[in-house]
Amino acid sequence: MTDFINLVNNALAEKNKTTADLFNDSIVFKDTFYKYRHRYPSVCTLLKISNYLKVTPDYLLELSDENAFKKEYEFNSEKFYLNLTKILKSKNMSGRNFCKALNFSRDNILRWKKGTVPSVSSLIQISTFFEVSIGDLLL
Numbered sequence: 001m002t003d004f005i006n007l008v009n010n011a012l013a014e015k016n017k018t019t020a021d022l023f024n025d026s027i028v029f030k031d032t033f034y035k036y037r038h039r040y041p042s043v044c045t046l047l048k049i050s051n052y053l054k055v056t057p058d059y060l061l062e063l064s065d066e067n068a069f070k071k072e073y074e075f076n077s078e079k080f081y082l083n084l085t086k087i088l089k090s091k092n093m094s095g096r097n098f099c100k101a102l103n104f105s106r107d108n109i110l111r112w113k114k115g116t117v118p119s120v121s122s123l124i125q126i127s128t129f130f131e132v133s134i135g136d137l138l139l
Helices: 004-014 019-024 030-037 043-053 077-090 095-102 107-113 120-130 134-138
Strands: none
Touching (some): 004 019, 004 043, 019 030, 043 120, 077 107, 095 107, 095 120
């Protein structure tokens, strides 16, 4: 797993900001931030940091070299589920086959439909598998 703190520090440096700015502007608490050395934050925290730095989640996570930030991101479970089902339909793939291919529980799609927020790791897996951006899944 990539060190999320290092990724954020790289993006902060590009914007001439520091972690102190992140903490002082109440984007994330210092104690919470340092827990992300070995794990990803929640999707909401990822988006909060992305919005603060005006970078796409893909750019922040170094999944893309281009920062195509156009508008602020927010997580909307209905929109995520709708976008995922559109992608599945366009790829002519069933939810069952999708879950099997990514080694997800078959219940994940139902949970997401009911509003459960996927993990950042799941978003990365889905976007990589379908060759779409995390933004494509969220916007």
